[in-house]
Amino acid sequence: MSNKKQRYHHGHLSESLLQAVNDIASQFGIEAVTLRGCAKHVGVSPAAAFRHFQDKRALLTAFATRALNQLADTLAATEEAARSANHDSFHAVGMAYISFALENPALFRAMWREETIYSRDEDYLAAAERLVGYLKEGFAGTIEDEDPNDFSPHEMLAWSSVHGMANLFVDGPIASQMQQEQKIQLAESVLSELKSTCNSQ
Amino acid sequence: MSNKKQRYHHGHLSESLLQAVNDIASQFGIEAVTLRGCAKHVGVSPAAAFRHFQDKRALLTAFATRALNQLADTLAATEEAARSANHDSFHAVGMAYISFALENPALFRAMWREETIYSRDEDYLAAAERLVGYLKEGFAGTIEDEDPNDFSPHEMLAWSSVHGMANLFVDGPIASQMQQEQKIQLAESVLSELKSTCNSQ
DNA sequence: ATCTATATGTAAACAATGTTCACATCCAAT
DNA sequence: ATTGGATGTGAACATTGTTTACATATAGAT
Incomplete structure (x- = not known):
């Protein structure tokens, strides 16, 4: 340096x-x-x-794109690892999503901020589509999937609750009032509830 | 004027x-x-x-505070109306949360942005606590509540999924790719799934 | 190797923004 | 009526994003 x-x-x-x-x-x-x-x-x-x-906004868009890809990579790796270890991959993928947000709040915030990026940027859209793809494919293949091109209520429920927790843990009143450990434990038990719902059919 | x-x-x-x-x-x-x-x-x-x-940040904090209170008001009114009309108040409150975000994306974004407000501000914390209170009390009284001072997995699941959908509908790849009508329909069916889970005990 | 076109970097300038300071104006209590 | 505190003004400043004219390095053709 x-x-x-x-x-x-x-x-x-x-x-x-x-x-x-x-x-x-x-x-x-x-x-x-x-x-x-x-x-x-x-x-x-x-x-x-x-x-x-071109812009500060373009820089932030590139940053958000990279963050999206990082998250997608993490999810993919987690699923693969859990699957080959014969673990519950639904649980693993969900926790990976939340952990990513907890460990990289800045990255996590950056990737969703429509107003500060060019959300129609080609690369950004591709990265977003890649992540969304995992989720449309049955939450990265961990729950049953009716249609890989659309969100079933189950898929949407899984993603939105995980996404919601991640957001609440990073931005919001809970964020500062709960310890990291508590957050993780709460997430674990929520995911357990979810699993029974999402695999029930 | x-x-x-x-x-x-x-x-x-x-x-x-x-x-x-x-x-x-x-x-x-x-x-x-x-x-x-x-x-x-x-x-x-x-x-x-x-x-x-004192600041631009203080102004935004006041704005976020007001937004939080507006949302809390809406939820309270919705619950009251649904209850007295003998409707499903869980569904009504959940949809009200999401509709608020869809109709007032700027307000919804503002109220959670830790980095642009003084999240330790007294009034802001009070407003946040008021909203959180509704949710800790069994998602505004619409699901069974074990402990009004803490989040049960059921409560957290309900809030986080609703919060997650609201966020995804406002900021994220889905936001621009789905019509308002689709979003609402998807939310409805997700809430139906949720209801059976959250009331099952 | 030299020349040259292009990619990449610099310095200086500009407008917009948040913020402060010294001063102006109004209101309310004496 | 006077005066002190609250509220508003205008001019100034540092910081930021951005542009422009110029400088330097690199690569490919000769």
Whole structure:
């Protein structure tokens, strides 16, 4: 971080800028992310960012896209692991979703904020579609699926309750009043309730 | 709006500023809310706002507080109406929550955004506690309640799924891809699933 | 190797925003 | 009527996003 300071060209600027967003957002929240701040964090002039992103909004869109993909990766890996270990993969996927939000609140917040991103961006839509795909396919294949192209009430119930808990644990009155451990325990028991409902048919 | 323009003192500035936030947020989104914009909307100098709110953040906190109270009012009224009409009040309260979000996305977004408000503000906490209270009391009294001071898995399941749907309908890939009507129908059927789960004991 | 087109970076400037400060105006209690 | 506190104004400032004109590096053709 000290010897290659003299280079006029950075080399991986767009990648580094996204990393900067991640660092700053993780430490101070997304609201604290500033274009100039990211540029300084990377050691580059503010204007340089505009060679790689049309906008601040475009930068945040790319960040949200990456966050979506990370979450989708996590879910996929979790399901695979649980399946091959013969564990309850519905439970595992649900908990993975919630844990991701708890461990990366900044990422989780970023990926859903319609107003601060270009939600019609091609890459963003693709990433979103990938995540939604998992869920439409029966909550990543862990519950029975009637139609892989649409949400059944069961699928929607599963996703929305997990998504709702994740949101409530990150933003809301519960967020600051409950310990991490409590949240996880509550999530576990809610998922148990859910499982019986969603597998009942 | 035209004859009382000459007064030096506004009279109800803090109230009017909140109204301005509402107007602008409803029309252009919360991200578009600007202190100067609100001041101009009210016909007052930017600095005047600081006599009534310490911060932009304090203004948004007051706005979020009001939104929380509005939602709580709506839920209370809905429950009362459904109860006296002998309707399914669980269903009614759940749908009211979701409808509120669909009809007032700006309000709904504002009330949960920890990063843009003072979430430790006294009034905000009171409003949040009031809403949470409804839910801790058995989802506004519509499901059985084991402990009014804590969330049972049933209560958490009910709230989180409703909250999750509201969020997904307002921010997220579904938001733009589904019609209002579809969202409501999906919500209805999810709530039907939920009811059997939450009342089963 | 040289030249040149293009990609990538810089510095300086601008408008908009949040915020503060010194001052103006009004209201209300003496 | 006077005066003190509440409320509003205008000018200023730092910060931010963004643009523009210019500088430098890199890659491919010659």
